[in-house]
Amino acid sequence: MEKAPFYDEIAEGPASGRAYWVKASDGVRIRVGLWSPEGARGTVLLFPGRTEYIEKYGRAAVDLAARGYATLTIDWRGQGLADRLSGDRSLGHIGHFTDYQKDVAAALDVAEAEGLPKPYYLIAHSMGGAIGLRALMEGAPVEAAMFTAPMWGIRLAAATRPAAWAVAWGSVRLGLGHVFAPGTTGATYVLTCPFEENKLTTDREMWDYMFHQARLHPEMSLGGPSLHWLHESLREMQALGRRAAPDVPCVTFLGTDEEIVDPARIVSRMGQWPGGRLEMVESGRHEVMMETPEVRARVFDTAAELFVPRARSQPADSA
Numbered sequence: 001m002e003k004a005p006f007y008d009e010i011a012e013g014p015a016s017g018r019a020y021w022v023k024a025s026d027g028v029r030i031r032v033g034l035w036s037p038e039g040a041r042g043t044v045l046l047f048p049g050r051t052e053y054i055e056k057y058g059r060a061a062v063d064l065a066a067r068g069y070a071t072l073t074i075d076w077r078g079q080g081l082a083d084r085l086s087g088d089r090s091l092g093h094i095g096h097f098t099d100y101q102k103d104v105a106a107a108l109d110v111a112e113a114e115g116l117p118k119p120y121y122l123i124a125h126s127m128g129g130a131i132g133l134r135a136l137m138e139g140a141p142v143e144a145a146m147f148t149a150p151m152w153g154i155r156l157a158a159a160t161r162p163a164a165w166a167v168a169w170g171s172v173r174l175g176l177g178h179v180f181a182p183g184t185t186g187a188t189y190v191l192t193c194p195f196e197e198n199k200l201t202t203d204r205e206m207w208d209y210m211f212h213q214a215r216l217h218p219e220m221s222l223g224g225p226s227l228h229w230l231h232e233s234l235r236e237m238q239a240l241g242r243r244a245a246p247d248v249p250c251v252t253f254l255g256t257d258e259e260i261v262d263p264a265r266i267v268s269r270m271g272q273w274p275g276g277r278l279e280m281v282e283s284g285r286h287e288v289m290m291e292t293p294e295v296r297a298r299v300f301d302t303a304a305e306l307f308v309p310r311a312r313s314q315p316a317d318s319a
Helices: 054-066 097-113 127-137 158-173 204-216 227-241 263-271 293-312
Strands: 018-023 029-035 043-047 070-075 120-125 145-148 250-255 276-281
Touching (some): 043 054, 054 293, 097 127, 097 227, 120 127, 263 276
Parallel strands (some): 043 070, 250 276
Antiparallel strands (some): 018 029
16 A cells, blocks of 8 residues: 555545555555545445546545544546546446456555554435445445435436447447447546536536546546446446345435436335434435535435434444
């Protein structure tokens, strides 16, 4: 484990921010970032979505620190400053979707090595929601979990779902797995989409925050996914959908104007999650942690309500 670049000036996180290079069990180098304010009573493992990177969650780390929590987050393999898995840095690619679990294990090793306070909690967004769900199912040491717009299904019109499966499946067998998925390119979404048309947030300030980061550090940005990534993600979501919810307290947030992940899959999953609760955000888009100040306060207050009693119930020497 060695120090990695960390762009505090664009993250706008707590003063304790830092990042490390760490190798996963298969040798892929990832970047793990953390903020550990003094006196934190637990640590939130914040699993980002596809295309995202550590610095994007600096403001979220501020919100969590204000509620008493350290934050650890990650550049998943294939994005941010982690090793890219394709010759084209703009292409989102993966070998097997379950490879992300190797990144989870490496991040947990960093949490232990840095002595981040326990208990651990999970906040997982979009693609991170699929990674986080499998991690919970496989026994990740997490006391409670919050998901935001988790990728438990991709929003596709019913008529196009068979075609998506066919294209993704066929590309792998025809050696076209490194081709961009239909309708995507190597362009960075926040740099090319007008704010008025974006699917991520209704809040102009948070949109500008993301735009500023992507403009100053384009090396951390990512374009569309590969056909192989699409194939792997469809397989993973199908596999997760067949399994029962883990025995972990859970709240999930979903915007009523969600256009990226499949709301029906989220509603179905949360309806079968013992002790789980679905919170709808009226007029919210995909990134509720990047929404208006009122929505962000609601999201992080809910996380605190979910996490605090369990953190306080631990023996003093576990902190």
